[in-house]
Amino acid sequence: MRYTYGPVASRRLGLSLGVDILPHKTCSLDCIYCQLGRTSDLTIERKSFFPREEILAEVVEIAAQNNLDYITFSGSGEPTLNLDIGWLIRQIKEKTDRKMAVLTNSSLLWMLEVREELMATDLVVPSLDAATEGVWRRLNRPHPDLEFDKVIEGLVTFANEYSGNLWVEILLVKGVNDSSEHIKALRRVLSRMRYTKIHLNTVVRPPSEGSAVALSYGELEEITKLLPADTEAVLPFREKVKQISAHGEAERILAAIARRPMTIKQIEQSLGIPQNRSKAALEVLIAEGKAKLSIHEDEAFYEAIQ
Numbered sequence: 449m450r451y452t453y454g455p456v457a458s459r460r461l462g463l464s465l466g467v468d469i470l471p472h473k474t475c476s477l478d479c480i481y482c483q484l485g486r487t488s489d490l491t492i493e494r495k496s497f498f499p500r501e502e503i504l505a506e507v508v509e510i511a512a513q514n515n516l517d518y519i520t521f522s523g524s525g526e527p528t529l530n531l532d533i534g535w536l537i538r539q540i541k542e543k544t545d546r547k548m549a550v551l552t553n554s555s556l557l558w559m560l561e562v563r564e565e566l567m568a569t570d571l572v573v574p575s576l577d578a579a580t581e582g583v584w585r586r587l588n589r590p591h592p593d594l595e596f597d598k599v600i601e602g603l604v605t606f607a608n609e610y611s612g613n614l615w616v617e618i619l620l621v622k623g624v625n626d627s628s629e630h631i632k633a634l635r636r637v638l639s640r641m642r643y644t645k646i647h648l649n650t651v652v653r654p655p656s657e658g659s660a661v662a663l664s665y666g667e668l669e670e671i672t673k674l675l676p677a678d679t680e681a682v683l684p685f686r687e688k689v690k691q692i693s694a695h696g697e698a699e700r701i702l703a704a705i706a707r708r709p710m711t712i713k714q715i716e717q718s719l720g721i722p723q724n725r726s727k728a729a730l731e732v733l734i735a736e737g738k739a740k741l742s743i744h745e746d747e748a749f750y751e752a753i754q
C-alpha cells in the first residue's frame with residue numbers, strides 16, 4: 449500500500465486508517481521533537497504530490513474491507529501542503545461512510561483555501577505548541593516565510609469557524625515550552641478559540657534532536673491543572689503498546705530477533721517494517737523485559753531475552 453498505513457487501533461480515534469499524501473519528509477516546520485527526523489523539504493508551497501485518483505482508489509478499497517472509525521490524514525509531514533486534500537476529503541466522504549480526520553501543525557490555516565478545505569472533515573487535530581514567537585522559533589523551527597502572528601490568527605479563525613470536533617494538541621518539551629509563563633500564554637490563545645478537547649502530550653518517540661526531552665506523566669498531569677478543565681494528558685506509553693499490538697509488529701520483530709540479533713536496518717530489510725515503527729516496537733519490548741540492546745563493533749543489535 450503506497451498511501452495508507454494501518455488500520456491502527458488508537459485510544460482516541462478507535463480503528464483509524466492513516467493516509468499519507470506527502471513525500472518523506474515535507475513540512476512547513478522542522479520541530480525538534482519530530483519523530484520523522486529532520487525536515488528535508490521545508491516548504492510552504494502547496495502542491496499536488498501524487499495522482500489524487502490513485503490515493504482515492506487505495507483509500508476506498510481499504511475502507512471497504514475494514515470497519516474503520518476514522519480515515520485520518522497525517523504521515524510524512526504537513527498534510528495541508530497537499531493541494532488535493534480538499535478534493536480527497538470530499539471524494540472519500542462521498543464514496544465511503546467513514547468519518548474523516550486531519551492532523552495538522554496549524555501553520556497554513558491562515559490560508560482561506562486551507563480552512564475551507566478542512567471544513568468537510570469530522571475532526572481536526574491542530575497543534576498549538578507555542579504561544580510566543582521565541583518558543584515557536586526554538587521548538588518548531590518554521591519555514592522562514594511563515595509569520596507567527598498570522599499562524600496563530602489562522603488557527604483561532606479556523607477554530608471559530610469550524611463546526612466539527614476540534615482537539616487541540618499541545619506537545620510539551622522539557623525546558624522549552626513547559627514554563628508556567630508559557631502555559632499562561634497558551635491559555636490566552638486557547639481562551640480565544642472554540643475547541644472540543646485539549647490533549648497534552650510529550651516526546652514519545654526518538655526525536656529529531658537529542659535536546660527534545662520528554663516530561664514525565666506526573667509533570668504532564670500537573671500542567672493539565674494550569675490549563676482549561678477539559679485538558680487531558682495522553683498516556684503515550686500505553687497508547688504506543690496498543691498501536692504496536694494492532695500492527696502485530698512487536699510479535700513479528702520478537703520472533704525474528706529470537707532467531708538472531710538484528711540491527712534496526714536488518715529488521716527493516718527482512719520484515720519490511722519502517723525503522724521508526726521498529727524503534728517504537730523495540731522500546732516496548734525492552735520495557736516489557738522481552739528484548740535487550742547490545743553494542744557490537746559500534747552497531748546496535750537487538751536480541752530477544754529467552
Ligand code: SF4
Pocket residue numbers: 475476477478479481482483484487524525526553
Ligand atoms: S509539524 Fe509534524 S511532521 Fe512537521 S516537523 Fe513538526 S512534528 Fe514533524
